[in-house]
Amino acid sequence: MDWGMANRMAQLIQSDGKCMFLPVDHGYFQGPTRSLERPGETIAPLLLYADALFATRGVVRAVVDPADAKPLILRVSGGTSMANGDLADEDVTTSMEDAIRMNVSAVGISVFIGSDYQKQSIINLGRLVDEGERYGIPVMAVTAVGRELDQRDSRYLAMACRICAEMGAKVVKTYWCADGFDRVVDGCPVPVVMAGGPRADTELEVLEFVHDGMQNGAIGINLGRNIWQSPHPVPMIRALRHIIHGNGSVAEAQEIFDSARAETAELVGVSD
Numbered sequence: 001m002d003w004g005m006a007n008r009m010a011q012l013i014q015s016d017g018k019c020m021f022l023p024v025d026h027g028y029f030q031g032p033t034r035s036l037e038r039p040g041e042t043i044a045p046l047l048l049y050a051d052a053l054f055a056t057r058g059v060v061r062a063v064v065d066p067a068d069a070k071p072l073i074l075r076v077s078g079g080t081s082m083a084n085g086d087l088a089d090e091d092v093t094t095s096m097e098d099a100i101r102m103n104v105s106a107v108g109i110s111v112f113i114g115s116d117y118q119k120q121s122i123i124n125l126g127r128l129v130d131e132g133e134r135y136g137i138p139v140m141a142v143t144a145v146g147r148e149l150d151q152r153d154s155r156y157l158a159m160a161c162r163i164c165a166e167m168g169a170k171v172v173k174t175y176w177c178a179d180g181f182d183r184v185v186d187g188c189p190v191p192v193v194m195a196g197g198p199r200a201d202t203e204l205e206v207l208e209f210v211h212d213g214m215q216n217g218a219i220g221i222n223l224g225r226n227i228w229q230s231p232h233p234v235p236m237i238r239a240l241r242h243i244i245h246g247n248g249s250v251a252e253a254q255e256i257f258d259s260a261r262a263e264t265a266e267l268v269g270v271s272d
């Protein structure tokens with residue numbers, strides 16, 4: 001691996017081999033998603049606890065201070081919206097030239113395996129990897145399921161992750177699944193990070209699945225809504241950080257969540 005590529009990978013994956021990416025890219029097809037209406041305000045208290053930010057160039061340029069930024073994974077695919085059509089019909093929307101101008105650590109693209117646009121999306125990934133390899137920029141492939149969240153079984157996820165790795169992605173983002181997540185990771189020759197999907201009913205559920213995913217071979221998370229849509233985003237990200245970088249148990253993470261939540265409540269003078 002060339003020095004530039006290796007250096008960028010090291011900005012993302014920390015010296016313990018783990019990583020915590022904070023995705024706030026949802027607006028690229030969802031518009032002002034709940035709790036991300038003013039992304040600068042959402043990001044500000046969380047950035048300290050993240051290893052990298054996953055966002056579009058528009059949001060980064062508008063709300064992220066270049067003098068005080070984390071490594072950036074730039075979302076470079078899009079072309080669809082919740083308003084109409086098939087969410088899988090994406091293309092590359094941001095040039096590698098602009099990604100380099102923004103000093104990114106990686107670029108990210110969604111890949112819609114099993115959709116009507118599977119071929120287009122795999123070819124988009126392959127071309128992005130070609131360009132990334134030319135300039136030393138890693139590509140994170142996002143195994144996207146569009147509206148078909150129920151497709152998240154291990155057989156599907158293993159196939160999607162493996163195809164992304166075969167196309168040259170350096171990191172693959174996928175979803176955790178209760179049965180066979182170890183097979184998803186084992187079948188993928190590059191590191192796997194977990195997304196969270198829509199907000200879970202309780203924080204404990206999230207701590208449990210992230211812990212299980214880490215035990216089964218994931219190297220970290222790219223987890224958004226279950227952090228910033230939580231009523232307690234900072235306690236949540238701190239608890240997750242303990243699992244990822246502190247090799248912590250679910251019980252320890254829950255303790256961190258509870259005490260951080262109590263601290264916050266004390267600071268703002270409210271009681272639960």
Ligand code: 5RP
Pocket residue numbers: 023024025026054142195196197198222223224225226
């Ligand atoms: C949105 C994405 C997100 O980056 C990814 O799904 C992680 O976010 P969440 O944990 O909220 O699912 O690709 O298109």
